[in-house]
Amino acid sequence: MALYVHPENQELLWNIMNQNQYLNTMLSYQSIEQKQEWFKNIIQLFYQQNSHKTLDKTQLNQLNKDTLSYMMNYAKAVPPPNNIESSYLSQKNQRTVDTFQNKISTPPIIPDNRADIFNQQFNARQKEYETMLDKKPPAEPDFKEPVNDSAISNMDELIKKHMEERDAELRKYSPPPPLPTIQTEQAVSPPTTEKKTENIILEQETPVLELSEKITILLNEMEALHKKVDILLQRKTHQIRQFPIITPSGESITNNEHEL
DSSP states (O other): TTTTTHHHHHHHHHHHHHHHHHHHTTTTTTHHHHHHHHHHHHHHHHHHHHHTOOOOOHHHHHHHHHHHHHHHHHHSSOOGGGGGGHHHHHHHHHHHHHHHHHHHHHHHHOOOOHHHHHHHHHHHHHHHHHHHHHHOOOOOOOOOOOOOOOSSSSSHHHHHHHHHHHHHHHHHHOOOOOHHHHHHHHHHOOOOOOHHHHHHHHHHHHHHHHHHHHHHHHHHHHHHHHHHHHHHHHHHHHHHHHEEOOOOTSSSEEEHHHOO
């Protein structure tokens, strides 16, 4: 019933009532305050009778027609002022009621969606509040190094690769072949005095000794490197043999069992 007592709808009914010639004639003896009070009482009467209803546009239009009809009938029951003939008023009443009932228009219904807007705002605030309170714990850090523990497809290629790497390391640190420095210099040098020959021999032996010492050091380092490479290769081979092999029957065995 909020639409019925809406100011726009009441203004519409008031204007129609004042435009009705019959009502103006019948209520001409009343003051403006009396007309307003009479109009207010009729609106209140219809509101109380239909307060339990929820009106749509069609129902509001019909209720407006009923209100105007009631006004016409009520004014008809009042004795006409200034000796106005009843027959004229009755005929005029019927024509006017039919005319204005067909002309009643209902103001546009403005949807009252304030409750929906309030609910939407409340839900948005509620969701924002829950998001602020929902503090997710940080992810646990993983300090483990990633281990690629996939099965080895070809063991022979892996062993061959390690052998090639070891040979490359050996070639890298192997000493160059010795140069026949002493014999060449002795063959070219002509025999002179004994003192000069001794000086030449001493001068030739000095770089040879230094080179020999360097070769010895390199050989020792190569020997130590050979041992390290052998140890690493043995460990790698042992690790490789521990990987399981899937047999055609679906069983998993180690390389040692497979060799047996």
